[in-house]
Amino acid sequence: MSEEIIILSVFRGDADGGQEQEYRVPLETGMVVLDALHYVQTEYAPDLAVRWNCKAAHCGSCSAEINGMPKLLCKTRLDDYVGQVIHVRPMHAFPLIKDLVTDVSWNYRVAKQIPAFQPSTPAPFVMYQRDVDRIQEFHQCIECFLCQDTCHVLREHEGQERYFGPRMMAKIAEWDMHPMDTKDRTAFLKDVAGIPMCNVTRCCVEVCPEHIVITDNAIIPLKERVADVYWDPIQALFRRFRRPAKTPVPTEPSSAEG
Amino acid sequence: MPSYLADQVNVESIEQHKYDIIIVGAGGAGLRAAIAASEGEQQTVAVVTKSLLGKAHTVMAEGGVAASLANVDSDDSWDTHFYDTMKSGHFINDYRVAEVFAKEVPDRVLELETWGAVFDRTPAGKIMQRPFGAHSFRRLAHIGDRTGKELIRTLQYKAIHQAVDVYQEVTSTALLVDGQGQIAGVFGYYREDGRFVLFRAKAVVLATGGWGKAYKVTSNSWESTGDGAAMAFRVGAELMDMEMVQFHPTGMVWPPGVRGLLVTEGVRGEGGLLYNSQHERFMLRYDPVLQELSSRDVVARSIYKENQAGRGTPHGGAWLDISYKPAEYVKAKLPGMYEQFRTLADVDITREPFEVAPTTHYTMGGLRVQADTCATNVPGLFAAGEVACGLHGANRLGGNSLGDILVFGRRAGMGAREYAAQAEWKQIDPATLEREAARVLAPLTREEGEQPYRLQVELQETMTTYAGMVRSQESLQTGLARLQELEERAARMAVKGGTRAYNPGWHTVFDVQSMLLLGMVIIRGALARQESRGAHWRLDFPEELPEVGAVNFVQRLSGDQIVIEPTPVPKMPAELARLFEHDRAPGVRRRAERNGEGRADR
Numbered sequence: 099m100s101e102e103i104i105i106l107s108v109f110r111g112d113a114d115g116g117q118e119q120e121y122r123v124p125l126e127t128g129m130v131v132l133d134a135l136h137y138v139q140t141e142y143a144p145d146l147a148v149r150w151n152c153k154a155a156h157c158g159s160c161s162a163e164i165n166g167m168p169k170l171l172c173k174t175r176l177d178d179y180v181g182q183v184i185h186v187r188p189m190h191a192f193p194l195i196k197d198l199v200t201d202v203s204w205n206y207r208v209a210k211q212i213p214a215f216q217p218s219t220p221a222p223f224v225m226y227q228r229d230v231d232r233i234q235e236f237h238q239c240i241e242c243f244l245c246q247d248t249c250h251v252l253r254e255h256e257g258q259e260r261y262f263g264p265r266m267m268a269k270i271a272e273w274d275m276h277p278m279d280t281k282d283r284t285a286f287l288k289d290v291a292g293i294p295m296c297n298v299t300r301c302c303v304e305v306c307p308e309h310i311v312i313t314d315n316a317i318i319p320l321k322e323r324v325a326d327v328y329w330d331p332i333q334a335l336f337r338r339f340r341r342p343a344k345t346p347v348p349t350e351p352s353s354a355e356g
Numbered sequence: 357m358p359s360y361l362a363d364q365v366n367v368e369s370i371e372q373h374k375y376d377i378i379i380v381g382a383g384g385a386g387l388r389a390a391i392a393a394s395e396g397e398q399q400t401v402a403v404v405t406k407s408l409l410g411k412a413h414t415v416m417a418e419g420g421v422a423a424s425l426a427n428v429d430s431d432d433s434w435d436t437h438f439y440d441t442m443k444s445g446h447f448i449n450d451y452r453v454a455e456v457f458a459k460e461v462p463d464r465v466l467e468l469e470t471w472g473a474v475f476d477r478t479p480a481g482k483i484m485q486r487p488f489g490a491h492s493f494r495r496l497a498h499i500g501d502r503t504g505k506e507l508i509r510t511l512q513y514k515a516i517h518q519a520v521d522v523y524q525e526v527t528s529t530a531l532l533v534d535g536q537g538q539i540a541g542v543f544g545y546y547r548e549d550g551r552f553v554l555f556r557a558k559a560v561v562l563a564t565g566g567w568g569k570a571y572k573v574t575s576n577s578w579e580s581t582g583d584g585a586a587m588a589f590r591v592g593a594e595l596m597d598m599e600m601v602q603f604h605p606t607g608m609v610w611p612p613g614v615r616g617l618l619v620t621e622g623v624r625g626e627g628g629l630l631y632n633s634q635h636e637r638f639m640l641r642y643d644p645v646l647q648e649l650s651s652r653d654v655v656a657r658s659i660y661k662e663n664q665a666g667r668g669t670p671h672g673g674a675w676l677d678i679s680y681k682p683a684e685y686v687k688a689k690l691p692g693m694y695e696q697f698r699t700l701a702d703v704d705i706t707r708e709p710f711e712v713a714p715t716t717h718y719t720m721g722g723l724r725v726q727a728d729t730c731a732t733n734v735p736g737l738f739a740a741g742e743v744a745c746g747l748h749g750a751n752r753l754g755g756n757s758l759g760d761i762l763v764f765g766r767r768a769g770m771g772a773r774e775y776a777a778q779a780e781w782k783q784i785d786p787a788t789l790e791r792e793a794a795r796v797l798a799p800l801t802r803e804e805g806e807q808p809y810r811l812q813v814e815l816q817e818t819m820t821t822y823a824g825m826v827r828s829q830e831s832l833q834t835g836l837a838r839l840q841e842l843e844e845r846a847a848r849m850a851v852k853g854g855t856r857a858y859n860p861g862w863h864t865v866f867d868v869q870s871m872l873l874l875g876m877v878i879i880r881g882a883l884a885r886q887e888s889r890g891a892h893w894r895l896d897f898p899e900e901l902p903e904v905g906a907v908n909f910v911q912r913l914s915g916d917q918i919v920i921e922p923t924p925v926p927k928m929p930a931e932l933a934r935l936f937e938h939d940r941a942p943g944v945r946r947r948a949e950r951n952g953e954g955r956a957d958r
């Protein structure tokens with residue numbers, strides 16, 4: 099269509115170092131950053147490393163930092179950056195493999211440790227839509243790990259040894275708030291998953307492409323559960339929604355967490 | 357050959373692992389197979405996937421999983437699901453596969469609920485089911501329009517909490533067989549640094565998905581290049597019904613970057629209506645009974661015909677409109693679609709109609725397997741999911757694939773477990789390994805040659821133009837000739853200047869090789885099927901012909917030659933055949949009888 103050219107400045111390098119390199123890409127209507135990177139692969143750099151699968155914001159593979167913001171490459175339009183150079187860099191919180199690809203295996207290692215969903219009986223369950231609305235929000239997660247990338251605890255040195263991060267809090271909440279679940283995860287949350295490390299800065303919520311309100315809807319209620327069992331003055335601050343540590347019957351309305 | 361490459365061809369230095377069962381693929385089928393394989397007696401199980409865990413193509417599935425739970429339409433049951441599946445498949449399905457499927461899928465869905473999946477609910481607190489094209493009843497369990505994600509996430513977390521090792525971002529390039537042609541292992545490389553890895557295994561389950569990426573306009577993810585089908589074909593496995601490629605009627609058309617991206621059938625399931633440029637609901641003409649919810653082949657062809665008649669939309673499609681429904685309803689039931697159009701196309705689907713056109717969506721053909729065990733004709737090799745075939749015949753019903761991967765993923769896992777329990781470890785000839793290692797490295801060693809990305813585009817264009825939704829002897833023959841030219845050029849693919857570390861250009865070489873091979877097989881099958889049936893539409897043979905419909909086309913390699921054999925479609929036993937004596941589905945008839953023969957549509 100138009101002959102407009104945009105400048106994409108892409109990080110090229112690996113664990114031993116690297117730098118941004120500029121590429122000129124002709125702009126097409128509706129183009130996303132991932133399209134531009136594919137153009138770069140075809141025209142200039144076949145070995146440019148970038149992860150992607152669906153190109154439809156469903157799989158959460160294409161996470162990177164665009165002009166400093168953690169974003170999905172396949173959901174970020176070029177026309178949001180008219181007149182600017184677009185800097186594309188890998189996620190910062192994870193070890194670099196090459197170019198835009200990082201080693202996110204830590205996430206899978208900690209996920210494995212979360213005590214799984216344990217229903218009181220096998221399905222079919224009788225559960226009403228209003229009982230599952232609040233956990234269905236967490237089911238929207240695409241495991242892009244952008245929230246993990248943005249969480250200052252995980253970006254810090256050794257933070258990943260002390261805190262599982264917002265994605266995993268949403269996962270724990272998904273099981274812990276399931277009306278049929280019977281597992282007690284409070285000790286795990288406090289001692290292993292490190293929920294006290296979160297100081298509710300809400301940065302994770304800002305970057306979530308699925309608009310999951312991780313803090314208010316997952317982390318704070320989970321902190322509550324922990325605080326109910328283990329008294330902690332800082333966590334007491336977040337006692338906005340008092341509820342029993344485990345809801346036994348699936349009838350409570352879920353509107354409290356919005 | 358540079359020295360850093362040469363020492364890798366030394367087979368002694370290749371990393372080796374030994375598992376009773378190796379599963380290639382971590383989509384729904386692979387994960388379900390892994391869960392089944394790792395249950396019971398202690399056998400070691402690993403999953404190998406070329407992407408990260410949880411990212412497989414399955415994650416994209418939207419509309420739902422079809423199962424006759426009968427939560428909203430109490431007259432539904434397995435026999436009606438079976439009936440719908442066979443009928444939509446135009447009776448070239450393997451009836452036994454369809455029977456096992458229809459009977460088992462409700463249990464598989466409920467099992468997901470036990471493992472933590474949370475489907476949308478009915479007012480009575482059960483799993484909600486939505487209508488979908490050519491299903492007699494409301495049958496699709498769903499969570500909004502993100503059902504695939506629910507499936508994969510549930511299975512993924514179930515699998516990692518079981519004794520399953522996962523090798524992420526390991527691309528398999530070859531299946532290894534012993535001198536007798538029995539499965540001995542899988543060869544591949546870690547994408548991270550390109551180092552080779554050999555998995556010795558007693559049994560291998562292929563769950564590598566379809567090959568929708570062989571076409572230019574496609575709804576499929578990066579992964580769907582048909583590697584598994586190609587690898588199995590190379591070691592003697594049989595491929596069947598390869599001419600059957602599903603074109604989904606509603607893909608996005610604008611802007612260009614999203615062309616082909618799926619618009620779920622759930623939009624029509626929730627009431628979306630199709631219009632041509634003259635604001636006519638043309639589906640009323642093509643299928644007055646099922647209308648917008650006719651089967652996919654019919655709707656896709658109708659859109660094509662409207663365009664041929666000059667009644668298409670600006671970018672060659674049709675208008676789909678759901679804006680007459682309350683905005684909140686649309687956002688709740690189709691959140692993914694709402695977001696997809698808003699962010700990628702600047703369209704608010706709650707306010708305006710949007711353009712859609714057919715897109716390559718699913719490959720009904722694939723590895724020929726036994727219904728009960730999912731065994732292929734290669735001893736020790738099993739296959740499940742989109743890579744296998746038999747369930748869908750000439751046209752897949754929406755929602756039947758997610759059911760397929762659950763039912764047959766499990767059966768393949770069990771089949772492999774039984775086989776491995778009594779199998780011996782097979783020998784792998786080091787010379788075979790050396791050859792494979794050298795073959796895989798060759799594109800990195802060539803100084804000059806064909807650029808893999810460009811070849812990929814040419815291949816996709818060829819398939820879309822000559823072996824797409826509309827076919828004829830002439831188009832298919834032209835397509836085949838082009839593929840043969842491409843094959844010659846593909847032998848010289850080169851990835852200039854790259855190393856083995858996370859190199860997508862290098863990876864594309866193998867994608868192209870798989871798709872080229874399967875492209876040829878698709879075209880040969882399409883040439884052989886001299887009729888129109890389901891998704892396979894030949895302008896020169898526009899009718900369904902009973903004698904052609906009595907066979908499946910089975911292809912295999914004999915030396916370097918592809919041979920194609922018409923094979924009789926398995927004949928249904930009397931108790932199943934009886935279901936088709938009336939022209940209404942069993943459940944629909946039951947309901948009509950109960951209601952004193954009233955109108956019996958949805």
Ligand SMILES: Cc1cc2nc3c(=O)[nH]c(=O)nc-3n(C[C@H](O)[C@H](O)[C@H](O)COP(=O)(O)OP(=O)(O)OC[C@H]3O[C@@H](n4cnc5c(N)ncnc54)[C@H](O)[C@@H]3O)c2cc1C
Pocket residue numbers: 380381382383384385386404405406407412413414415416417418419420421422503504526527528529563564565566575576577579580583584618717718740741742743754755756757758759761
């Ligand atoms: C947009 C969209 C929407 C859909 N919606 C629905 C729906 O609503 N209902 C429905 O029933 N169906 C739907 N389908 C179809 C359905 O999603 C797929 O058919 C199904 O998910 C296939 O699953 P699978 O497990 O067979 O393979 P896939 O999910 O494709 O997984 C393949 C796996 O194999 C691995 N793999 C492939 N090659 C290699 C290799 N060389 N080495 C190592 N690993 C390899 C991949 O990494 C991946 O893990 C939809 C499809 C699309 C594209």
Ligand code: SF4
Pocket residue numbers: 248249250251263264295296297298299300301302303313
């Ligand atoms: S709110 Fe908590 S989890 Fe989220 S970014 Fe801040 S510290 Fe991390």
Ligand code: SF4
Pocket residue numbers: 158238239240241242243244245246264265268305306307308309310312
């Ligand atoms: S919670 Fe949101 S940001 Fe975090 S991984 Fe999931 S989708 Fe990504």
Ligand code: FES
Pocket residue numbers: 149150151152153154155156157158159160161170171172173
């Ligand atoms: S490629 Fe799947 S989220 Fe971007």
